[in-house]
Amino acid sequence: MIDVVVSAAVTVVLAWVLGEVLHVFEPLAAALIRSATQLLPSEKAARYRAEWLAEMEAVTGPDIVKVRFALSVTRGAGVMAYEARSTFRVPRRRHRKALAPQREELFAAGFVLFVIAMLLLLNERARREGRPHVVFGSRAMGPGAKWQPDAVIESPGGRSVIEFKTVARPDSDRP
């Protein structure tokens, strides 16, 4: 289990470094801001989009801080939309071009999906390798039964494989 946690941490750090190197975070933050301002009434959307994009550029430090800024203003836009009693609406035809995602934003979204896919793969690996006996045992065994190591087989790759057999509890009425 620990190796999976370490792998997940390494994946996140690598994604962060790669994101910084490929300058993915700034367009990602811009995309977040663009989508957040769609929540606002049309008379305010353009103003806040321009304002927050300008503010995002002024954010100093690593690019990932810009994503944090964008997430924060997304929350703020939600509050402002609620206060303006506006609901989420599909952009009108004349706004669609202005609000359509740009190429680098699509690239950033693809990068995020890739990272999520990697994390899901790691999670699946953890599920399969880390807890096979628990998952299998809970389905196959009745209450009171326990696993008992039967044999340890050394594979040619040097990895140990432990085989288990089911041992019924003495007072169990199971056959």
Place this chain on the structure above:
Amino acid sequence: MPRITRETERVLAALFRELGDWRYGLELAKEAGLRSGTLYPILARLEDAGWVESEWERINESAAGRRARRYYRLTGEGERVSREALKQTEAQLASLRPGWGNA
């Protein structure tokens, strides 16, 4: 009229500190110690109430190499309200320290 919460007071105090000066959002967020997501709804409420005014920075974006920012400052009404709010806070703080008023 917007409710003066602790966060609103911090924004008013940040704007009050340099009266008459135009300040942009990120600068105010740092000074008030608030996240941008908290600051902007407050600024919008204050602006709707006429306590704060805002205008776009007048720059040539291509020459400056950045987008124009939106700047904020207190209006006359905002200044009056801020002064009162800050005075009230000071009075509340003084009442929380027993012995201070008795000296």
